[in-house]
Amino acid sequence: MGSQVKFDCKNETCLIDEDILVRVNENYGILGWRASNYTAYWGKTYNEGRSSRLGTIHSKEKILRMTPISQVLVSGTIPRTFDARLKWPNIISKPKDQGWCGASWVFSTVSVVSDRFAIMTNGKDQTFLSPQQLLSCSRNQRGCKGGQLTRAWTFIRKYGLVSESCYPWTSSISECKIRRLKNQLTAQCPTYISDITSGKLHRVGPVYRIAGELGIMHEILYSGPVQGIILNDFS
Template sequence: MKSKMKAVFVFTLLFAVAYSSDPLSDEFIDHINSLNTTWKAGKNFGPHVSMSYVKKLMGVHPDSKLHRLPVKLEDYLLSDEEIPENFDSRKQWPNCPTIGEIRDQGSCGSCWAFGAAEAMSDRVCVNSKGEQNFRFSSEDLLACCGECGFGCNGGFPGTAWAHWVRHGIVSGGSYGSKQGCLPYAFEPCEHHINGSRPSCTGEGGHTPKCSRKCQDGYNIPYDQDLHYGSSSYSVPSSARKIQKEIMTYGPVEGAFTVYEDFVNYKSGWGVDKASGNTPYWLVANSWNTDWGNGGYFRILRGSNECGIEDQVTAGLPRL
């Protein structure tokens, strides 16, 4: 089942393969592939990129588990027998353009805000049956949610969803898009080995200031552009319940502990019947489309791989 979730990361890097001191080296990548597992590694990051920079991109703060929302009481109409073998949110809701969007967080550890804003955007469309589209601003959430953590230095997904309910979030597209109230402040940059964007420099951006003012030329005042959630919650730590949540209400935000081999992900980790029909989640990352498999990755489903099924957050929009 290719249920789509938005990815964020616990920025703790651990050794998964004790073979090389440099997890970005060709030697390390070759060793991963020599193990002949269900996924393939490849060169994602160029020689100018350091591991300290990569670690900076993984912006779920380790204390995020202390800020988990209450677990949702089950209210799904679906039974286990109604979960199909294959389900892809992009195909299920083709009129919801944000579901197929891969964003770029640039040189800021803001994946906690990106995962939330993306899933919130998806859920407005899904739960309005395609009648409403609203692209929530990662910038507004990053800059204006003071209780969400440390901005570009890591945040708490649960608090981000609670902020949506209590304070609302305005609209905003990608850097330079002029789309919405507050587009993203950080320019896309090329973290990766092959791509057309300018190279990323430095160890990451500073958290932007919260202005609570829309960009010039946007004709809706900030306070009137705010859109709210009606509820926010943690999804139960059960693969079947996460599947039901996605099928019923749309993509969710997920976090997991990253091991050093993950940064080299290229494909696989559950590749249909060719590798034993391994069950997997399809996850959208925010490292632009040059990373991984067009910006996506697959991760084993049903065994709480890297803790991913323990850290799923979601909510419902106020329509």
């Protein structure tokens, strides 16, 4: 760790614990991987990471109101291994850094939508959509302090999202810079943020839910990325 300050992680859990790093890496031969220190997390507590690196607010009632999709699946039709990067090479988007903003509800939704557009168009539309627009313009959410997935999907269905290049990510909540219009095909980009003058609005159809491991695997195999929520872990 060089000359970095060592934090006391006994009284308050740290995101990066030097002692754990050492113990993990001592067992590299058994585990087959090494743990690393990520500078952005150094000196941050677990509670800071939980509030600023997560952010999805669960609503069991709203999730269960989503249209359920039932599938009749035959055991053995799902391969033992699957890598989306191999099935859809150069199409699946790379992980994005949300910064110290509790916007996992934004990034997971936008990533799924962007990847599915790319898959449906066979790579012709590989637009990564704007997390900032969803963060700043989706009403009745908590911005960097959290948000609900159902409301995020409803916003995209009604108003659509422009590209990230049109409305770039700033890692903070700010006033919405794009008008919410239901019937528009394009929207004016914030001129002081982007050099692009306008962007195409991407919308989605009704959201649905799938239960069961086989059903989820089948969905990923044939349709692309999904969002996962543990329904029995609500407070």
